[in-house]
Each structure stands twice: as structure tokens, then as C-alpha cells.
Amino acid sequence: MVKKIILYFFVIVFGFACKVDPKINAPLPTNNLVEVIPQGWPKPNYTFSVNTISQDKFALGRALFYEKMLSIDNSISCGSCHQQFVAFADADHGVSHGINDLLGTRNTPALFNLNWHNSFMHDGGINNIEVMPLAPITNSVEMGEDLNNVIAKLQASTKYKDLFNKAYGSETVDSQKILRAMAQFMGLIYSYNSKYDLYKRGENNAQFDAAEQRGYSLFLTKCSSCHTEPLFTDFKYRSNGTLINPFINDIGRAHITSEALDRYKFKTPSLRNIALTKPYMHDGSLQTLNQCLDHYTNPITDTINLDPLLKTNGIAMTPTEKQDIIAFLNTLTDYKFLADKRFADPNIK
């Protein structure tokens, strides 16, 4: 009896003192909201040293990520085009629809492991994850909104007064609070539990089958100089021979640097979760992984500033080798992250 009382007492004390926001389910190894550096990964570029992590800031950032008030007509949220079930890319859209069904010019990038990036967007124009949301919020074919209007709308909302108060101890909304909370949500979207990761870490007896193993070996010799492990990108800008659409004539990195040598170069995307993020390339012009590999083996067009690694013949791969590489690429899908309820739209119960 006495033992039981003590047990109940423990349960009650711990239960109340450590109250966890019930909306945030934590079924995964990142059992709480903490910064993660997976085994064998480099140090991230963005840490939470100033923007200290808290459940409440994360909850605010999550609400904002899925908040349609960020767009001028309250029709579009970040989550409209960054969908969790496809690794926060936009399913089956070459380019995404903004307000009034306006179309952009580039494929929506997937979002995960963003803390390791030192730049954002296909052209790398954004230099800090905290200021990343400014681009889609203000872009006239995306959300078309003004940051001051966003602040006014959020300030007028009872829901957000409460969320800001919880996160920052004051219901006053300002842009720094918005952007840091969003950086917290986006920065804590980690993906490091694919079959490949488990295999590399020797967890759960994860094994590659013969095709995956062959594909991995081929990947290391043919792909990894740009799609470098463990993030599967070298974070550099390269022209990969994607044909230039004359109606758009997207000059890529040169849009930011004005350098002739940067014309038509785009940032190397990570290949994590690549099986889910079709269509592919910066302009969403290729529909399947097969087409992507064919792009590199077909006589590659010598576009302006074509990467030296692709000059002459592209990358030599036989049809069988391509299938093996695709088998390997499929091991990069992280189903845990795709199903992690902490990253899901909080408006959908």
C-alpha cells in the first residue's frame, strides 16, 4: 500500500512537473527537441546558440510554417508547397503554384538537414536559415505578402498572441521572433534514419541487398564527387547540362553574383529522400530517376559553364548499373522522418 502511494506520488510529480505539449508527439530517437549531429556528420553551419531551443518556440515555428496568413490572400502556407509526405518537396509539381495560381520558375526544394547548409535556394541567394522565409513570403508569385502585414495579422490573432506569449514571454509579435521560431522548426527537421543510415551505423541489423550494395559502390565512383556523403551534396553550384528554357532563361547562381562563370549554375541538391521528390532538376523538367540517370549518359549538351566533371561524355553507366544505382538511391528514403508527427500540420488533428 505504502509502496503504491509512493509510486503514484512519483507519477503525479513527474507527470505535472514535466508537462509536454500534447500536440507534439515524440515517437522518434530525437526524443525531445534537441540539436542532433548524427554519427559521422560534420558540425552544422547553424546552431541554436542564440536561438535557444524550446518546445514553445518550436510549436510557434510549426504553426507559422503551416500558417496561410503568411500569404497576402491567406491562401498559401509554407506547407502548401513543402509537403511532409514527399520530404517537404511539392509532390508532382515541376514548379509550384503561388497566390492566384501564379507559377514560379523553379522546382520546390525538399527540406531537411537545413542546418548544414550555408546557403539556401537553388541559387544560394539566402545566407541564413532565419531569413529564408522572407523570400517566399515576399515573392510576388509565391505568397506576395509584406512582412509588416504578416506581423499585423498575427498580432491581431488570439491564437498567435498566446503562442508568442508562450514562446517569448510576451504577446508582442516582431519579425525576429517570427523568423527565429520558424528557423527553429525548419532547423529541427532532421532526416538521418534511412536504411542507408542504419546500415552505415550498424543499427537494426540493416543490410544492403546485392543490387543496393553494387549501387552504392557505383554511386561512390560516379556520383559522390558532387553528391557527397553524408549530406549527399557538396553545397556547391554547378551546371549539369539541364537544357536552358529560353522563355525563362534562369541564369541561376549568376542571378546572385552577377559573375559570368556562375551563369546557369545551380546548387547541388541532396539526394536524401530523392525517390520521393520528383520531378527533378532545378526546373522540375525530369520526371523519374531513370530520366535523371539517362540525362547524364545521353550525349550531354555542352551548356554554358557545363561542369568540367561532365564534359565530353557525361557519366558512363550501363543500363544495369543505372538500376543498381537507383536501388541504392531508394535506400536514402527516411520513412521515420516522413511520418514524424512533430513536423506535421498542427491544424490537422
Added chain:
Amino acid sequence: MKNISKILILALLLGFAFCKKDKKTDPVPTPVPVPTTVDTSYGKLNIEFENVAGTNALQFNTNYVNAKGDTFKVSKFNYFISNIVITKNDNSTFTEIESYHLIEHSNPSTSIVTLINVPKGSYKSISFTLGVDSARNTAGAQNGALSQTSGMYWSWTSGYIMFKLEGTAPKSAASGKALIYHIGGYGGANKAQRNFTFNFASTTANVSAAIKPQIHLQADVLEFFKTPNLIDVSTQNFQMSSNATAKMYANNYADLIRFEHVHN
């Protein structure tokens, strides 16, 4: 029974000890050394940035003639002033902490920058930067003068617009005869910050608890069009990014501001 209550109290303490409370506030930047009580060894100093067009106070939508002889009007004129340092006669310096100021011609209250907690003494010179240093251009979301809400921050290519001058000119070939000069770029060969240093010549700014001197500076929009590059508004009427052309414009505002006088 005594033992049980002891265990319960222990449990209670443990329970709370295990639950680390989340810090809700971000680390505060290095605090300004605020003098305790009334300390007569500190005072204040005003710096006035008076916007002018030649010898006239700058007015929006008023015709001015630039160095090339072309008429133009101004409708917007904003610039950042940062990293202000003042130097005493004995060469010791006072550096303003968190020294970032946005001067907006549409908002006259921004034209006077007040330095606080300035050590008493006679100051002979001032230096500052027009623009925002590289560190703050890459530091993410900011507040105060550097808030991303000011319209002085590019959303598509991160970084501050250091200098913004807009208006019209009859000779401008741009749509609406517009003049739009948004100049920025925080690093590399095309960086757009420009440093200014002014010696007060025969006079000093004498800071004390009783006297708040004012350093009177003038920012002359005509200088922007004059040297080292003579701006031709018929073709040079639009800039909205960081590149070699922005650098050329930045060179032109390197002498935008001049020292007028000090009054004590």
C-alpha cells in the same frame, strides 16, 4: 510513517530537479556599461544627419539639378549609419555598442543619433560607416534598426540595402521616368559599405553631464551624382543588386556626408 514523508519530500524535490525549465529569453548582448546613480563622468552626444541637396535642405518632390545638369526629384532617401567611434583629444576612443542606425528622410526623428554613456571629455573626431558590416548581414533575423521589416533588406539575396535613393528625372529612360538606386553588397570586391572620418578642426565636442554637444553633419544627395562618376540619369537610373555597378554607385556616395560644425 516518518520515512514515508521523507521519501515523498525527496520525490517532490527530485521531480522538480529533473525538469529543467526551458530558457525563454535569448542571451542578452553584452550590456552597455550603465553608470550607477548620477555619475558626472558620463554624458550624451548628438549626431545630426541633415539631408541636403547642395545648400538647401532636402525636400521630397522638389526639382534639383545634378552635376550633369539634369533635373531630378527625390521621393525616398534612406541609409544606414553604423559602428560610430568618437576620439578624444588624448586619442582615447568611445565606441557605441550595438551601433546601427537607419536614417530615413521620411522620418525626421531618425536624423539625430544620440550616443549615451559617453565618457566626459573633449572629442576631436568621429568616424562611422555608411552601411552595415558583413557580420550582421549574415547573422540572420535582427531587430531594432536592423529589423528585416524596414524595406532596407533584400529578401531574394540576403543582405541589407545600405543606401536607397528613389525619385524621378524627366530624362530617365526607365518606366515612369524613375530613378531607383538600391545599393548593397556586404562582402568581396563589390562591398558597398563606405567609411567616413571627420576631424572637427579647431573645435571639440565637449561631453559632460551638463553639456550634450551636437555634431552637425550633412548628407548631400547631389554628391551621389557627381564624383568620381558623373551619373547620367538617362541611362544610369536603376540598381537593385550587389555587383560592380553597385560598387560604382557606392564609390559615388563615399563623399555623401560632410562635416558642418559642432555646437556645445
